Amino acid sequence: MVTIHDVARAAGVSPATVSRVFNGGNVTPARAHSVQQAAAALGFAPNRVARSLRKQRSSVIGLVIPDIGNPFFTSLARGVEDAAQRTSLSVVLCNSDEDTDKERRYLEVALGEQMAGVIVAAASRDRTDLGPLIERGIPVVAVDRRPHEADVDAVMVDNHHGGEVATRHLLKSGYRRIACITGPEGASTSEERLAGYRAALRTAGHRPESADARAHVRHADFRVEGGRLAMRELLAMPEPPDAVFVANNLMTIGVLEALREAGQEPPDLGVLSFGDIPWASLVRPSLTTVELPSYELGRTAAELLLQRMSGGSSALQTVVLRTTLHARESTAGPRG
Amino acid sequence: MVTIHDVARAAGVSPATVSRVFNGGNVTPARAHSVQQAAAALGFAPNRVARSLRKQRSSVIGLVIPDIGNPFFTSLARGVEDAAQRTSLSVVLCNSDEDTDKERRYLEVALGEQMAGVIVAAASRDRTDLGPLIERGIPVVAVDRRPHEADVDAVMVDNHHGGEVATRHLLKSGYRRIACITGPEGASTSEERLAGYRAALRTAGHRPESADARAHVRHADFRVEGGRLAMRELLAMPEPPDAVFVANNLMTIGVLEALREAGQEPPDLGVLSFGDIPWASLVRPSLTTVELPSYELGRTAAELLLQRMSGGSSALQTVVLRTTLHARESTAGPRG
DNA sequence: CACCCTGCTGAAATCCTTTTCACGACGGGT
DNA sequence: ACCCGTCGTGAAAAGGATTTCAGCAGGGTG
Numbered sequence: 067m068v069t070i071h072d073v074a075r076a077a078g079v080s081p082a083t084v085s086r087v088f089n090g091g092n093v094t095p096a097r098a099h100s101v102q103q104a105a106a107a108l109g110f111a112p113n114r115v116a117r118s119l120r121k122q123r124s125s126v127i128g129l130v131i132p133d134i135g136n137p138f139f140t141s142l143a144r145g146v147e148d149a150a151q152r153t154s155l156s157v158v159l160c161n162s163d164e165d166t167d168k169e170r171r172y173l174e175v176a177l178g179e180q181m182a183g184v185i186v187a188a189a190s191r192d193r194t195d196l197g198p199l200i201e202r203g204i205p206v207v208a209v210d211r212r213p214h215e216a217d218v219d220a221v222m223v224d225n226h227h228g229g230e231v232a233t234r235h236l237l238k239s240g241y242r243r244i245a246c247i248t249g250p251e252g253a254s255t256s257e258e259r260l261a262g263y264r265a266a267l268r269t270a271g272h273r274p275e276s277a278d279a280r281a282h283v284r285h286a287d288f289r290v291e292g293g294r295l296a297m298r299e300l301l302a303m304p305e306p307p308d309a310v311f312v313a314n315n316l317m318t319i320g321v322l323e324a325l326r327e328a329g330q331e332p333p334d335l336g337v338l339s340f341g342d343i344p345w346a347s348l349v350r351p352s353l354t355t356v357e358l359p360s361y362e363l364g365r366t367a368a369e370l371l372l373q374r375m376s377g378g379s380s381a382l383q384t385v386v387l388r389t390t391l392h393a394r395e396s397t398a399g400p401r402g
Numbered sequence: 403m404v405t406i407h408d409v410a411r412a413a414g415v416s417p418a419t420v421s422r423v424f425n426g427g428n429v430t431p432a433r434a435h436s437v438q439q440a441a442a443a444l445g446f447a448p449n450r451v452a453r454s455l456r457k458q459r460s461s462v463i464g465l466v467i468p469d470i471g472n473p474f475f476t477s478l479a480r481g482v483e484d485a486a487q488r489t490s491l492s493v494v495l496c497n498s499d500e501d502t503d504k505e506r507r508y509l510e511v512a513l514g515e516q517m518a519g520v521i522v523a524a525a526s527r528d529r530t531d532l533g534p535l536i537e538r539g540i541p542v543v544a545v546d547r548r549p550h551e552a553d554v555d556a557v558m559v560d561n562h563h564g565g566e567v568a569t570r571h572l573l574k575s576g577y578r579r580i581a582c583i584t585g586p587e588g589a590s591t592s593e594e595r596l597a598g599y600r601a602a603l604r605t606a607g608h609r610p611e612s613a614d615a616r617a618h619v620r621h622a623d624f625r626v627e628g629g630r631l632a633m634r635e636l637l638a639m640p641e642p643p644d645a646v647f648v649a650n651n652l653m654t655i656g657v658l659e660a661l662r663e664a665g666q667e668p669p670d671l672g673v674l675s676f677g678d679i680p681w682a683s684l685v686r687p688s689l690t691t692v693e694l695p696s697y698e699l700g701r702t703a704a705e706l707l708l709q710r711m712s713g714g715s716s717a718l719q720t721v722v723l724r725t726t727l728h729a730r731e732s733t734a735g736p737r738g
Numbered sequence: 739c740a741c742c743c744t745g746c747t748g749a750a751a752t753c754c755t756t757t758t759c760a761c762g763a764c765g766g767g768t
Numbered sequence: 769a770c771c772c773g774t775c776g777t778g779a780a781a782a783g784g785a786t787t788t789c790a791g792c793a794g795g796g797t798g
Contacts, residue, residue: 067538069784080748085786092746111534114514115460116784119451119753126511134479134495135680140470147497151504156511159470159495161483168487175462175492178450179515198447202403290681319681326684344471345626345655348662349684405754416778421756428776452754455783742797751788758781764774 068108076104088112118180126156127371128176129364130169130186132211133288134161136316137344138360139187142209145364146185153372155182164288166193177202183371185364188213191252205374209367212254219374220384221367225255228356228389229262232311232338235354235391237270240399241309241336245282247296247321248313256285259313259340282307286317293320301328308400309336315343315355322349332396340389351395359387404444412440424448454516462492463707464512465700466505466522468547469624470497472652473680474696475523478545481700482521489708491518500624502529513538519707521700524549527588541710545703548590555710556720557703561591564692564725565598568647568674571690571727573606576735577645577672581618583632583657584649592621595649595676618643622653629653633660644736645672651679651691658685668732676725687731695723 074081077100086093087101104110118124129146131139143159150157160176162169169189176184177198183205188194194213199206208220236244246263249256260283264274273279284299286292293312297320300307312318318339325335332351339346339355346353366385410417413436422429423437440446454460465482467475479495486493496512498505505525512520513534519541524530530549535542544556572580582599585592596619600610609615620635622628629648633656636643648654654675661671668687675691682689702721 067784070786071784081785082748082750082787083746086747089786091787094746097746111510111514113455113516113784114511115451115454115516116753117786119449119455119755119784120786122753124451124515126515128494134470134476135473137471140476143470143497147499156496156507158464158511159497160492161479161495163483171492174447175450175494178447179460179462180449180451319684322684343681345679348655348658350686403754406756407754417755418757418778418780419776422777425756427757430776433776449754452783453756455754455785456756458783740798742795744795745793747790747792749789749791752786754783756782758779760779761777763776765772766774767772768770 067113068110069113070110072108073101073105073110076108077101122180123182124180125154126158126179126181127183127185127368128160128172128181129157130160130162130172130176130184132162132164132169132187132189134159134163136288138315138341138358141360142187142364142367145361145366146368147364149365149368149372155372157368162189164189166190169194173199177204180204183207183375185209185367185371186213187211191254205371207367207371207374209363210255217382219370219382221363221370222384222386223255223358223363224386224388225258226262226265228340228358229259229311229313230266231262231389231391232340232356233263233266234270235393236309236311236336236338236397237266239309239333239336239397241397242400243282243305243307243309244336245284245300245307245310246313247284247286247293247300247310247317249286249288249317251285253288256288256313263311288314288317290316290320290323293317294324295320297321297324298328301325301330307335309338309397311338311340313340315339315341318343318353322353333398334401336397336400338397351398354394354397355392357390357392359389362387403449404446405449406446408444409437409441409446412444413437458516459518460516461490462494462515462517463519463521463704464496464508464517465493466496466498466508466512466520468498468500468505468523468525470495470499472624474651474677474694477696478523478700478703481697481702482704483700485701485704485708491708493704498525500525502526505530509535513540516540519543519711521545521703521707522549523547527590541707543703543707543710545699546591553718555706555718557699557706558720558722559591559694559699560722560724561594562598562601564676564694565595565647565649566602567598567725567727568676568692569599569602570606571729572645572647572672572674572733573602575645575669575672575733577733578736579618579641579643579645580672581620581636581643581646582649583620583622583629583636583646583653585622585624585653587621589624592624592649599647624650624653626652626656626659629656630660631656633657634664637661637664637666643671645674645733647674647676649676651675651677654679654689658689669734670737672733672736674733687734690730690733691728693726693728695725698723 160172187210196216248260267274284296286296496508523546532552584596603610620632622632
């Protein structure tokens with residue numbers, strides 16, 4: 067391997083000078099030039115590991131997401147990358163697969179590799195431990211999901227508002243027995259969307275706390291299969307719902323499949339998805355969605371991280387982004 | 403930061419012994435135990451950067467993919483992760499976005515960070531330079547796309563065979579003017595699939611080299627938009643095709659959208675997709691696809707990499723995996 | 739002319755771990 | 769009883785960069 071010493075020898079200067087040339091220290095132009103030449107001739111590439119060891123900080127930022135198969139997170143990742151693009155930092159993705167063990171390992175890697183910063187969409191609210199990173203002074207930004215009592219900057223979606231708008235839309239379309247399939251209990255996103263749903267029902271004079279209404283709420287796992295099973299259960303009820311608010315995109319796929327199985331079709335049974343389904347344009351009837359600002363979420367998180375890295379020890383920030391309702395055919399109203 | 407020295411002092415041994423405890427050297431059980439205790443008490447976590455510097459090798463493997471938004475690659479990534487899971491290595495993803503500059507930067511990171519190994523689906527055949535990695539002795543495995551004259555292990559799809567089977571299927575279904583929308587010129591996957599398509603036509607007595615037949619071949623960019631544009635062009639021809647073989651999943655989305663725009667629908671105009679569309683189950687008529695072994699591709703690549711890392715300086719291997727045709731409604735045959 | 743300040747440079751320390759080397763102790767074979 | 773091999777251990781070197789510190793030269797000021 068060609069090191070800074072080799073370059074120094076070739077250019078007739080000290081290693082310190084070579085380092086200064088590459089890191090913007092004070093060096094005579096002539097000398098700098100000969101160092102550049104020597105480096106090019108030898109094909110010198112700085113050893114990032116040695117640099118990280120000395121600087122106590124590497125030049126990659128880690129993005130930990132819970133499901134690489136979910137287009138929401140890949141879009142978010144794009145946002146992060148595009149923002150980081152303009153700096154000298156590289157983004158590496160870590161897929162925790164909603165598994166807190168895998169996530170813990172990745173957070174250990176981030177810590178051990180002394181990453182410049184970490185953006186994390188937590189796999190769990192209480193078992194995601196950002197403490198060690200924070201103690202080590204590594205900037206951390208939480209995105210989409212807020213981990214329990216961690217003092218970090220955060221970029222969130224206004225889930226409550228989104229859930230409320232969605233449910234209000236279903237009510238306005240004439241649906242009366244509106245079910246909700248939300249995510250795992252304990253996940254902030256699940257709970258907030260559910261709370262929004264209940265708030266809208268309450269405002270409309272329903273009583274979402276009644277046993278009857280509670281039976282229309284299902285907790286699933288944010289995956290296709292979970293959505294399918296939950297919908298099957300709802301359809302098997304003595305008085306099945308006439309519409310369903312599905313709290314994430316993948317579960318909506320499962321819901322639509324379950325409906326097709328059962329010979330039901332929107333908008334007779336209204337379906338509203340919280341979060342886009344990629345290429346939903348091909349599905350007929352077209353799907354009403356609450357669109358999430360996934361890309362902006364990522365971009366904003368990265369900007370917050372960069373800002374925090376460049377030193378401002380200002381107060382912690384939480385940015386909340388709004389959703390947008392796209393009304394389409396799947397919620398046109400019950401028969402007639 | 404608590405270092406190996408702190409642990410050593412606390413346990414009353416030398417740093418070397420602490421290192422041996424964590425790396426499986428010869429240490430008296432009693433001593434080992436007291437080191438473990440001290441480490442736990444102090445919350446010691448080894449500094450991976452220092453370790454990498456000394457060992458000249460880190461413990462992460464890099465996976466460079468050209469499009470994180472393409473489910474084919476995310477599924478491949480899962481395969482890699484699952485295989486790596488059983489080792490102490492962590493996988494980090496790098497999204498090159500089909501951009502050779504971004505890709506080059508990521509390869510530099512892999513080199514500079516002294517990654518334990520790299521799996522790469524090359525963004526370009528000729529401008530993807532794996533040389534420096536190989537020279538440094540970092541094991542590299544090419545997956546899905548073979549970079550030009552690089553001496554690396556590889557895991558590929560039998561694209562030629564897949565293209566041939568696909569086209570033969572269209573012919574058997576009664577289509578006669580079969581177009582092909584393939585990827586960028588120069589990409590191995592594009593060319594091989596196209597060659598398979600042509601081989602099938604030739605066998606059936608067509609003359610794919612004729613000007614007429616050549617006009618039915620379009621090169622696009624493997625993205626939704628490219629597929630849409632190519633299909634629009636094909637539909638605008640004086641004698642438009644009665645079926646189309648689309649060489650990747652995302653372009654098929656665009657093709658279906660273009661058809662819908664033009665008021666056409668499969669199977670009157672047959673559509674066959676090379677590669678799955680996630681949740682295609684929701685699309686009617688259901689889509690005939692050539693299914694790619696994406697997950698297995700990733701898993702096999704990781705296994706090859708691990709094998710290479712564990713020292714066997716055996717001959718280079720290229721593993722080729724076959725595709726599977728799933729005939730569905732979209733190629734049921736032209737009207738009637 | 740004396741002094742100080744600035745700008746450039748190189749030697750050496752530093753970051754933290756792994757690994758080599760040397761050494762002492764101990765057990766077994768002759 | 770002697771020697772050899774093995775095992776466990778610690779001191780110290782190595783890995784490659786950054787950064788501090790001190791020194792030196794040159795220009796500007798009083």
